[in-house]
Amino acid sequence: MDAVRVALLGCGVVGSEVARLLTEHAGELAQRVGAPVQLAGVAVRNPDAPRNFAVDPGLITTDAQELVKRADVVVELMGGIEPARTLILDAMASGASVVTANKALLGQDGPRLYAAAAEQGVDLYYEASVAGGIPLLRPLRESLAGDRINRVLGIVNGTTNYVLDQMHRTGAEFDAAVASAQALGYAEADPTADVEGFDAASKAAILASLAFHTRVSVDDVYREGITGVTASTVASAKAMGAVIKLLAICERVTAADGTERVSVRVHPALLPESHPLAGVRDAFNAVFVEADAAGELMFYGQGAGGAPTASAVLGDVITAARNRVAGSLGPGESAYAQLPVRPMGEVVTRYHVSLDVEDRPGVLAQVSTVFAQNEVSIETVRQQQLPDGEGAELVIVTHAATDAALAATVAALGGLSAVSAVSGVTRVEGEH
Amino acid sequence: MDAVRVALLGCGVVGSEVARLLTEHAGELAQRVGAPVQLAGVAVRNPDAPRNFAVDPGLITTDAQELVKRADVVVELMGGIEPARTLILDAMASGASVVTANKALLGQDGPRLYAAAAEQGVDLYYEASVAGGIPLLRPLRESLAGDRINRVLGIVNGTTNYVLDQMHRTGAEFDAAVASAQALGYAEADPTADVEGFDAASKAAILASLAFHTRVSVDDVYREGITGVTASTVASAKAMGAVIKLLAICERVTAADGTERVSVRVHPALLPESHPLAGVRDAFNAVFVEADAAGELMFYGQGAGGAPTASAVLGDVITAARNRVAGSLGPGESAYAQLPVRPMGEVVTRYHVSLDVEDRPGVLAQVSTVFAQNEVSIETVRQQQLPDGEGAELVIVTHAATDAALAATVAALGGLSAVSAVSGVTRVEGEH
Structure with missing residues (x-):
C-alpha cells in the first residue's frame, strides 16, 4: 500500500509533538491506517529555531507552498488568517485533505474552507480547534x-x-x-x-x-x-x-x-x-x-498544551489517512438549518448585580422601584455595610429578564443619587 | 437521491424511541444524510404488544429474516445471542450495514461480526452498547x-x-x-x-x-x-x-x-x-x-434509558446512512496489537481488608506477620472495638501487591484463631 504523505505547516509546541508521535509511533499508526503514514515535510519560518523534537533536517523547508503540493494530508498549525487560509485552499486544490487547529480561521471563514473541501472531494477536520485534547x-x-x-x-x-x-x-x-x-x-x-x-x-x-x-x-x-x-x-x-x-x-x-x-x-x-x-x-x-x-x-x-492538542490533531490525521486508503470521505458541512442569531438584547438570563449605595433608609425602596419600572423582577437582595462609613453594598439577584431590560435598569440605577456605583453585573447560568 | 431504508429488529423501550425519532425528525435527518432515511419495517415477536410510540401497523412484521433482506441499515435491538447473531450475519450477507446495542453478543462474538462486515463491505456500529447515550x-x-x-x-x-x-x-x-x-x-x-x-x-x-x-x-x-x-x-x-x-x-x-x-x-x-x-x-x-x-x-x-440509548443508536444510523450515500465505509476492526491478557493473580493493586478479630493484645502482631510473610506491605491499620464485647474490627489498607499475594494472605488469615472472619476485601483504585 502506498504511504500516506503528511505535511506539517508549523513546528511549534504542537507541531513538534505531532512530528514526534508520527515518527516514534510510525509502526503502530501504519497498522491502524492500513498503510504507512509518512512525514513528508515540515514547513517553518526559521529552519534554525530550537524545537522540542529533532525533526530530520532533510524534511524541514521554508517553502510551504511547494510542500502542500506533494502531500496527501496537510496539517496546518501556523494559526492566524493568512497565509494559513491560502495554504489550506492551495492544499485542497491539489487534492490534499486538511487537518487544522486554527479556530480563528474557522470562526471567521469556516464555510469557505468547507466549500473548497466539498468541491475538491477532500476532508476537512479540526478537532484540535476547540477544547484541545478532548474528543468533542x-x-x-x-x-x-x-x-x-x-x-x-x-x-x-x-x-x-x-x-x-x-x-x-x-x-x-x-x-x-x-x-x-x-x-x-x-x-x-x-x-x-x-x-x-x-x-x-x-x-x-x-x-x-x-x-x-x-x-x-x-x-x-x-x-x-x-x-x-x-x-x-x-x-x-x-x-x-x-x-x-x-x-x-x-x-x-x-x-x-x-x-x-x-x-x-x-x-x-x-x-x-x-x-x-x-x-x-x-x-x-x-x-x-x-x-x-x-x-x-x-x-x-x-484543552491546551502540546501533547493533548497533538493527540486531537493526530486522531484527525489518522481518520483522514484511513479515508484515503478506503476511498472514503468524512462528513462535510451541515448548515441546512440556517437558524437566525438572536440579538444579545433579547437574550434572557438571570443577573447578579452589585451596587455601592448610601447607607440610609429608603435606598432599597428606590433601587427596587427602578428594577420594577424596567420589568426586572428581584429574587434576592443582600445588603451589607462597608467599613469606615463608606456606605453599603447591595447584592441583587434577579429572576430571568432580557439583556435589554437589565441594561436599561443599570442605566437608570446610575441616575440615582443614592447609588454611587454599579460595581458588577454578572449573568447567572446553569439552571436546568 | 434514493431513500436509505432502515429496519428495526425489536421495538421495546429503545426501539420504539428510535422509531419515534426516525418518524418525527424525518425532515431534519434527511438534510443531515443527504437522502431520506425511511423506516422500512419493524420486526417484533408480538405485533399486538403495547408500545411507547404508535408505529404504523403496516410496518410491523414478525418475519425478521425477510425484513433484513430489504434494508440498507439494520438496527438490532433484540439483545441476547440468538437469533440476533444470525439476523445480523444475514443482514450483512444481503449488503446491509448493521447498528447494534448488543453488548452481550459483541463481548462474546465481536470478531465474527467484524469479519462478516469486512467481507461484505458494510459498516458495523455499536455506540449504544457501552454507556448508553454517552459518545464514547x-x-x-x-x-x-x-x-x-x-x-x-x-x-x-x-x-x-x-x-x-x-x-x-x-x-x-x-x-x-x-x-x-x-x-x-x-x-x-x-x-x-x-x-x-x-x-x-x-x-x-x-x-x-x-x-x-x-x-x-x-x-x-x-x-x-x-x-x-x-x-x-x-x-x-x-x-x-x-x-x-x-x-x-x-x-x-x-x-x-x-x-x-x-x-x-x-x-x-x-x-x-x-x-x-x-x-x-x-x-x-x-x-x-x-x-x-x-x-x-x-x-x-x-448510560441507559430509552431516549439516551436511542440517541446513540440514531447517531450510528445517520453515520451508516451518510456512508451509504457517499459510498464510504467507517473503520473496521483494529486488532493488530493482539496483546495477551494478564491473569488476575498477577494484577497489582492496593487493598482495603476488614477483619473481625479477638480484642486482646498481640492480635495485631499476628495479623501483621501474616501480611509480611505473604509479602503484602501494610500502609495503614485502624482498629476499633465492637460493642458488647464482640471483639474488635481491624481495617487494613495495603500498599500495592499482586492479587495472588493478597489471596494467599486472606487464606492464611483465615487460619489464625484470633481472626473470626475476613469480612471484606475491596481493591483500591484511582491512584495516579
Whole structure:
C-alpha cells in the first residue's frame, strides 16, 4: 500500500509533538491506517529555531507552498488568517485533505474552507480547534447526528479558567491571578486574546455551527471577557454557593410561535456549585451538552498544551489517512438549518448585580422601584455595610429578564443619587 | 437521491424511541444524510404488544429474516445471542450495514461480526452498547486513533452505581438499596446481570478491544459483582474519604522487559473522593480515559434509558446512512496489537481488608506477620472495638501487591484463631 504523505505547516509546541508521535509511533499508526503514514515535510519560518523534537533536517523547508503540493494530508498549525487560509485552499486544490487547529480561521471563514473541501472531494477536520485534547467535535458532528442539541455550555479557555479558579480559591484580585497564570506558563505575556474572550468566541462559533447545523461566524458571537471580574464579585458568588466561570454558551431558543433562533455568547457567568462545570479546576476544559434524547453529557480534559492538542490533531490525521486508503470521505458541512442569531438584547438570563449605595433608609425602596419600572423582577437582595462609613453594598439577584431590560435598569440605577456605583453585573447560568 | 431504508429488529423501550425519532425528525435527518432515511419495517415477536410510540401497523412484521433482506441499515435491538447473531450475519450477507446495542453478543462474538462486515463491505456500529447515550466508542475508535490509551476506568452500569450511591449517601445495606433501585425502575426484578457484573464485563471487553487494538472477549474479563459490598465497608470507605464504585478497568501493563499485556476486570473498588469518577451520582455513567498524549479525559452522561440509548443508536444510523450515500465505509476492526491478557493473580493493586478479630493484645502482631510473610506491605491499620464485647474490627489498607499475594494472605488469615472472619476485601483504585 502506498504511504500516506503528511505535511506539517508549523513546528511549534504542537507541531513538534505531532512530528514526534508520527515518527516514534510510525509502526503502530501504519497498522491502524492500513498503510504507512509518512512525514513528508515540515514547513517553518526559521529552519534554525530550537524545537522540542529533532525533526530530520532533510524534511524541514521554508517553502510551504511547494510542500502542500506533494502531500496527501496537510496539517496546518501556523494559526492566524493568512497565509494559513491560502495554504489550506492551495492544499485542497491539489487534492490534499486538511487537518487544522486554527479556530480563528474557522470562526471567521469556516464555510469557505468547507466549500473548497466539498468541491475538491477532500476532508476537512479540526478537532484540535476547540477544547484541545478532548474528543468533542467528532461526537457533536457524528455521535449526536441523530439527536437535537439544545444547549452547549463550555469552559473552552484554560487560561481564564485558571485565573478564575485562582480568584475563587485564594481570593486574589484579577491582576494577581493573571500574574500567577503567566508565571506558570498558562497565560501569554499579552493575555488579551484569552482574558478578553476572543479565543473562546472563535470556539463558540465553531461549536454553535456544529450543534445547530447553522453557519455561525465569530462576528455573530456576543463577547465579554473576564477583566471586569473582581475579587468582590467572586467572594459574593462564593457566599451564594456559586462560582464564576467564563462560558461559551450556544443555545437553541424556540419562540412562542415555534420559530427557532440561536444565541451564541461568551461571558463570565455565575454557576451553582452543584453544576458539573463548577468543579472544573485549574486550566482544564469541559463542555456540557444538553440534547433532546441523550440528555445531559459532559466532556472533560486538557484543552491546551502540546501533547493533548497533538493527540486531537493526530486522531484527525489518522481518520483522514484511513479515508484515503478506503476511498472514503468524512462528513462535510451541515448548515441546512440556517437558524437566525438572536440579538444579545433579547437574550434572557438571570443577573447578579452589585451596587455601592448610601447607607440610609429608603435606598432599597428606590433601587427596587427602578428594577420594577424596567420589568426586572428581584429574587434576592443582600445588603451589607462597608467599613469606615463608606456606605453599603447591595447584592441583587434577579429572576430571568432580557439583556435589554437589565441594561436599561443599570442605566437608570446610575441616575440615582443614592447609588454611587454599579460595581458588577454578572449573568447567572446553569439552571436546568 | 434514493431513500436509505432502515429496519428495526425489536421495538421495546429503545426501539420504539428510535422509531419515534426516525418518524418525527424525518425532515431534519434527511438534510443531515443527504437522502431520506425511511423506516422500512419493524420486526417484533408480538405485533399486538403495547408500545411507547404508535408505529404504523403496516410496518410491523414478525418475519425478521425477510425484513433484513430489504434494508440498507439494520438496527438490532433484540439483545441476547440468538437469533440476533444470525439476523445480523444475514443482514450483512444481503449488503446491509448493521447498528447494534448488543453488548452481550459483541463481548462474546465481536470478531465474527467484524469479519462478516469486512467481507461484505458494510459498516458495523455499536455506540449504544457501552454507556448508553454517552459518545464514547467513536472517540476511542477515531478521535484517539493517533494516541496510546493506557487505562480506561468506567462506571458503565447505572443500576449498580445507583445502588452503591444510595448505600454511600444513606448508609443502607445492599438489599435495601437494591429494593429502592427496583422501586424506581433502575433495577430489574432479577438484578443478577447488573449486580453480579455480567453487564459491565461485556462492556469492559468492548472497551478493552477498542482501547488496545486487541481482541478481548468477555471470557477474558475477571468479574466480581457488588453483592458482597456491605454497609460496613461503605462506611469504612467514607471515613477514609473514599467511595465504592463498580468499575470496569482496562489497563495496559508494561513489564520490565518492555513486553505489554492488558488487564481487564470488573469489580468494586475504593476510589478517593478527589477522583473525577467519585462524584458520579445516581444511575449516571462516566468513563475516565488516560492516554499518553491527551492525558486524562472523562466522558459523562446517561448510560441507559430509552431516549439516551436511542440517541446513540440514531447517531450510528445517520453515520451508516451518510456512508451509504457517499459510498464510504467507517473503520473496521483494529486488532493488530493482539496483546495477551494478564491473569488476575498477577494484577497489582492496593487493598482495603476488614477483619473481625479477638480484642486482646498481640492480635495485631499476628495479623501483621501474616501480611509480611505473604509479602503484602501494610500502609495503614485502624482498629476499633465492637460493642458488647464482640471483639474488635481491624481495617487494613495495603500498599500495592499482586492479587495472588493478597489471596494467599486472606487464606492464611483465615487460619489464625484470633481472626473470626475476613469480612471484606475491596481493591483500591484511582491512584495516579
